[in-house]
Amino acid sequence: MDLLAKKRMLLVLSMLLAGPALAQENLYQLSVVDYFMLRRAVKTGEVSLWGEEAPVPAPVVDLLEDPRESTARRYLEWSRERLARVARAQRAVDDVERMMPAGEGP
Numbered sequence: 253m254d255l256l257a258k259k260r261m262l263l264v265l266s267m268l269l270a271g272p273a274l275a276q277e278n279l280y281q282l283s284v285v286d287y288f289m290l291r292r293a294v295k296t297g298e299v300s301l302w303g304e305e306a307p308v309p310a311p312v313v314d315l316l317e318d319p320r321e322s323t324a325r326r327y328l329e330w331s332r333e334r335l336a337r338v339a340r341a342q343r344a345v346d347d348v349e350r351m352m353p354a355g356e357g358p
Contacts, residue, residue: 309330311326312327314326
């Protein structure tokens with residue numbers, strides 16, 4: 253058998269042996285679908301109120317994964333603080349609008 257035939261046989265054998273490994277459904281976790289992006293959520297001690305570091309904020313993920321009283325309380329505290337900051341920001345915008353002369357834009 254010449255060298256070219258040996259190389260071809262080696263190529264065919266390697267393809268046959270690698271085929272089952274490549275056909276596995278969870279290769280590179282392609283079969284895992286994370287619809288709500290819960291696996292990507294960053295869990296840190298410091299929680300952003302806006303959830304910019306992750307598609308779903310950590311208190312929401314914690315509550316969905318472990319719906320207990322303690323995680324529900326943590327979620328409510330986070331949510332109340334977030335809404336309070338939005339309200340303070342809106343009041344500041346309203347104050348500035350009232351101080352501006354009529355017809356003057358930003």
